[in-house]
Amino acid sequence: MNDSSTTTPVPAAPTPSAANASTTVLVVDDERENLEALERIFAREGFRVLTAESGRRALDVCRAQRVHVVVTDLMMPGMSGIDLLKALETVAPDAEVVLMTAYGTIETAVEAMRAGAYDFVEKPLKRMQMVKTVQKAAERHALVAENRTLKQELSALKSGSGGVRPIIGSSPALRRALDIAYQAAPSTANVLVLGESGTGKELLARAIHERSGRGGAFVAVNLAALPETIVEGELFGYEKGAFTGAVQKREGRVAQAEGGTLFLDEIGELSPQVQVKLLRLLQEGEYEPLGGRTRRADFRLIAATNKDLRQLITEQRFREDLYYRLNVIAITSPPLRDRQGDVPLLVDHFLEVYCRKNGKPRMELAREALEKLQDYSWPGNVRELENVIERAVVLSRGATLTLADLPSQITQAERRGSDLSFSMGTPLEEIERRVIRATLDHTRGDKQLAAQLLGISARTIYRKLADLNEPDAAE
Numbered sequence: 001m002n003d004s005s006t007t008t009p010v011p012a013a014p015t016p017s018a019a020n021a022s023t024t025v026l027v028v029d030d031e032r033e034n035l036e037a038l039e040r041i042f043a044r045e046g047f048r049v050l051t052a053e054s055g056r057r058a059l060d061v062c063r064a065q066r067v068h069v070v071v072t073d074l075m076m077p078g079m080s081g082i083d084l085l086k087a088l089e090t091v092a093p094d095a096e097v098v099l100m101t102a103y104g105t106i107e108t109a110v111e112a113m114r115a116g117a118y119d120f121v122e123k124p125l126k127r128m129q130m131v132k133t134v135q136k137a138a139e140r141h142a143l144v145a146e147n148r149t150l151k152q153e154l155s156a157l158k159s160g161s162g163g164v165r166p167i168i169g170s171s172p173a174l175r176r177a178l179d180i181a182y183q184a185a186p187s188t189a190n191v192l193v194l195g196e197s198g199t200g201k202e203l204l205a206r207a208i209h210e211r212s213g214r215g216g217a218f219v220a221v222n223l224a225a226l227p228e229t230i231v232e233g234e235l236f237g238y239e240k241g242a243f244t245g246a247v248q249k250r251e252g253r254v255a256q257a258e259g260g261t262l263f264l265d266e267i268g269e270l271s272p273q274v275q276v277k278l279l280r281l282l283q284e285g286e287y288e289p290l291g292g293r294t295r296r297a298d299f300r301l302i303a304a305t306n307k308d309l310r311q312l313i314t315e316q317r318f319r320e321d322l323y324y325r326l327n328v329i330a331i332t333s334p335p336l337r338d339r340q341g342d343v344p345l346l347v348d349h350f351l352e353v354y355c356r357k358n359g360k361p362r363m364e365l366a367r368e369a370l371e372k373l374q375d376y377s378w379p380g381n382v383r384e385l386e387n388v389i390e391r392a393v394v395l396s397r398g399a400t401l402t403l404a405d406l407p408s409q410i411t412q413a414e415r416r417g418s419d420l421s422f423s424m425g426t427p428l429e430e431i432e433r434r435v436i437r438a439t440l441d442h443t444r445g446d447k448q449l450a451a452q453l454l455g456i457s458a459r460t461i462y463r464k465l466a467d468l469n470e471p472d473a474a475e
């Protein structure tokens with residue numbers, strides 16, 4: 001079976017409804033002819049269409065981008081439509097699923113409805129019926145999403161937690177990360193957030209918790225900040241007298257996160273002994289506080305790291321089985337140097353925050369100062385930018401921040417031509433992917449402009465994105 005996924009740039013249809021254009025439909029069928037026929041039908045109606053020739057591939061697509069409606073064949077080799085439906089509950093819980101079934105499998109289809117499918121359609125498929133069913137599924141998707149947002153806003157108002165920190169940025173790289181985060185939020189799947197220090201991994205984890213609908217607390221533990229000897233007691237808790245110095249019983253962070261989210265930052269720092277305990281907890285939902293009896297736990301785990309866990313596995317410093325448990329959904333928090341376009345938005349946001357905090361009137365930033373900030377490579381990412389703005393606001397006496405208000409490491413930094421550098425032996429495909437991605441970031445997702453800059457046709461950039469399996473291919 002050819003395991004591929006493609007994306008179709010939506011051709012101009014005569015009168016496709018505007019709602020269709022904002023709906024992403026993923027068609028899953030192992031028979032290529034059916035797949036292509038359905039792709040044409042939905043594209044003609046103005047939907048954004050993705051295809052996958054197997055359930056497994058469909059899951060990959062849903063992990064990489066937001067899908068509103070999945071239309072899947074019921075009988076497929078390997079993963080059936082029902083298996084896919086069940087897996088989607090974790091990977092893309094808010095996607096609506098429509099099953100296609102041949103005559104004689106209606107009973108299975110009814111079972112599928114019970115398992116949460118939105119609808120099923122019988123083969124041979126009727127074009128208009130198919131389109132109407134998908135439109136209705138998309139409407140339900142929108143309604144459920146709106147309902148959830150309203151509920152969240154209401155509970156934020158009730159709890160007075162208007163202080164949820166916003167995630168600022170509109171670059172395609174950040175939007176992609178947020179899309180996956182929001183899609184994963186309502187599920188119970190473990191999430192692994194990857195990215196350099198200061199890129200906003202904890203902020204992303206909090207955003208997932210806020211949208212998870214989980215009533216419990218968000219409990220963050222920075223494993224790199226804790227001495228190795230106390231990590232176990234800190235996470236799992238201990239009974240009085242469990243070790244010298246345990247003068248009273250202490251509840252662990254796992255217990256504090258009951259019904260909520262446990263965020264383990266710098267997971268690569270976990271010692272082998274604690275890795276074993278965490279694995280057991282994730283597999284069996286059970287753990288033992290030091291010196292205590294077995295306890296059950298119900299929490300959602302989000303782990304983060306700026307290390308290459310695969311490398312740690314190769315060096316036998318991180319358990320592979322634990323890695324797979326953690327890495328159900330992976331989200332990459334992009335470095336700031338790859339999303340220069342976000343710098344002005346972040347500057348604006350931090351100016352607002354720190355002027356208010358310091359009781360100063362809202363300051364502005366001089367153009368040449370902003371240019372310097374955009375040129376800088378930000379090794380400390382958003383955290384470094386935030387510190388620079390806070391310092392400038394506190395120290396400046398004027399209403400406009402100028403170059404003189406910026407630290408010398410920024411004003412004296414060499415102008416950054418391009419942040420693309422490759423080590424010897426990088427595969428050409430990887431180089432091509434990164435050049436295309438960087439150009440798209442530079443053009444803020446404008447593919448026509450990116451194609452012009454790269455000296456290729458717009459059609460070629462779409463094809464290359466699809467070949468490279470880049471999620472932007474049909475945007």
Ligand SMILES: Nc1ncnc2c1ncn2[C@@H]1O[C@H](COP(=O)(O)OP(=O)(O)OP(=O)(O)O)[C@@H](O)[C@H]1O
Binds near residue numbers: 201386
């Ligand atoms: N997109 C963003 N919008 C607004 N603030 C941001 C954004 N990204 C990061 N920040 C701010 O930058 C600081 C660092 O973010 P955060 O602690 O989430 O990064 P991190 O990747 O978890 O870092 P570390 O790996 O060092 O723990 C925080 O104050 C956070 O509020």
